[in-house]
Amino acid sequence: MKKLFTSREALLCILILVMTLSVGAIADDFLSIGNLLSIYNDTSILIILALGQMLVIITRCIDLSVAANLALTGMVIAMINSSYPDFPVPLLVLFGALLGLCMGMINGLLVWKLGIPAIVVTLGTMSIYRGVIFLLSDGSWVNAHEMSKVFMQIPRSTFIGVALLSWASIITVAVFYYFTRYARTGREIYAAGNSPTAAFYTGIDVGRSQFIAFSLSGLLAGLCGYLWVSRYAVAYVDVAAGFELQVISACVIGGISIMGGIGTVAGCVLGALFLGVINNALPVIGVSPFWQMAISGGVIVLAVIASSRAEQKSGRIILKNAVLAPSK
């Protein structure tokens, strides 16, 4: 447990607290329980997707297709729902998750079996998945009045005062915490990203680990397809366009190393929350949306500088007293 909060996580916590409190000092309503819960609820989809992306980045890959995957699943589900309003929604959600999983598996297989760099594979599938939405929908929208009530109501209904959308992210966080700490497959993903050669020597199939990471990322994108479309009550070709960059940003801010092998669930969640708070706080204090983008961008650059300094090689440890007296 003591490793849960290494310096990066602690720093992010403090930053988030300071931001929240200082905005709260200007706008009283900001600190109300209801508003804080709604900020979390707003950030839930980002958290879920960032966790999937985290696994992919840890294996030294990247998944640019998450937002396109989300949009395609969302569109398919919305179309089914508008045509067959009586089709049970839970089954529909399951179907969406499976559809996302398939798309993730396609990415994973291309990386694993054909050895194509992940950035190229997902750049390609990103366009393909978006293209398929257009083919399916002919560019038309599925609007709120075409969706069934249950379909739209599920993420909004509450359990112990918290929306089910938020619960979805809380459960995902819990599952990921377990997966990255207590599941063999999860630890193998870290090992494969940390040193592919050593992983191979220890009998870990690095390509398989990458495949699993992509599959999970796809599964979560599929789940988020439903969450997004039902929450915003609309599905169209450009749903969540560019959202993959926010997801990757959340990972980078959270200390997931783009070089692979390093990253924690806590860091990832805090990275997403950080962006969530910025997105919600800046409008409250009257900052224009253009500045919001510039500020998130600046934070990302700072985060990358911070992690590259932390990862900078300080040299091999040869002197006997080197560990005890590093600055002699």
Place this chain on the structure above:
Amino acid sequence: MSQTPFYSLRGISKAFPGVKALDEVQLDLYPGEVMALIGENGAGKSTLVKTMTGIYQPDSGELKLAGESIHLATPDAARKLGITAIHQETVLFDELSVTENIFTGHHLTRGPLKMLDWRAMRSQCVKILADIEAQIDPDILLKHLSIGQRHMVAIARALSFDAKVVILDEPTAALSIYETQELYKIVEKLKSAGCAIMFISHKFDEVFAIADRYTVFRDGCFVDQGKIIDITQAQLVTMMVGRTVDQVYPKENIPLGSNVLKVANFSHPTEFNDLSFELRAGEILGFYGLVGAGRTELMQAIYGVSKITQGSIEVEGVSVIIHSPADAIKAGIVYVPEERQSQGVVLDLPIDQNITLPQLSKINKNGLLNQHSEYALADEYASRLRVKAPNWHEPVGNLSGGNQQKVVIAKWLATQPKVIILDEPTKGIDISSKAAVHSFMSELVKQGLAVIMVSSELPEVMGMSDRIIVMSEGLQVCEFNRADFNAEKIVSAASGGLNEKTIH
């Protein structure tokens, strides 16, 4: 002692593009016995280890374990059969804890969910580390450990399996005397537990201390095998090199000139501390030490690759400040790195472009590339070093290791340096290229250059150097003049046997 081998190999061949690494070799390991595999660098030992552990697939031949033919498709398959190896370069995970490094690939689990049991893994890890008397924190990340400690973790990892066959590929290369003694104890324990052990080492005293049998390889071929009590060291060496041992080094007595290089109080936060030495024109100064003693790190600092906390450099009596390799080259210091393929040459570029790379701005004064003068310069130095290639437009990647090394040296000579640092100049190259590099070193000093040679091969250091500085754990432990060279003293100094700084 059993008479039937437990793990045996017959007719194993393995070829890589351009090289036949193993040619119809055979090998037998017996339960409860240590078999020493002996051979020079490039004899095919490491390839054999990788073949025996499922990392490489042999092109032909048969592997038999306990009388049954086996096929090792993956390293995992070998591990499941109880075959484990400690590789020469430790292959571990920097960002994972010691405990996890030991258990990755065979994590302990509990419950129906196969939840990882960290508490059990940690306590087993503590037990194994205590068994091998290694004082290492099980929770620390591997990146914080020294090279010797990493080796101990690798050994602990091998012991964490239920191993029947244990392969140790030069396990003592980076260990201190104390750690080596611990390793011997572990080997004895494994023997009495009935393990079949294969031990690879360059050091004959070790071989005679712990091995029961030997097998000799030369240039990828099987030469001989037998019991260690039936053989002498001289016989082994003769078989290993295929000629008599008193190899002649082309060392010439050259009157030393004035001081060229003076390094004073060089210190780095973690790699070395307070190193000082001087170097004269016409001198070859050898740096000897265990793998990971900090020699390469020191040379890289002198060359401006890494930053020092204190220390100064004078070239020909003038103080110079070196922040980057470009500064070093300007000051007349050049460095031929150990990692030839990644740091020494650009493999995809042709020979001539590799040679002219450091001085493109010097040759091409007006900012446009002048291919004729570039080629002329490359031609001069490549011919002088007798690089074997169809022409100088050949990509360096197509050359043999020895010829690649000649290209690196040619590149630096073309800059007309004052000091040339050679880091393991003959590592991984064949015997004839080795001799060429050695005689070339003699030629260099004859022309008034000063040479620093880092080498882990004692005969080479003793054969070529005028003076030897021995380093151990980042410190300068002692210095020998050529008249006082003594193999035993040098080796014991390098292994930490001498603690005080002494000058012989």
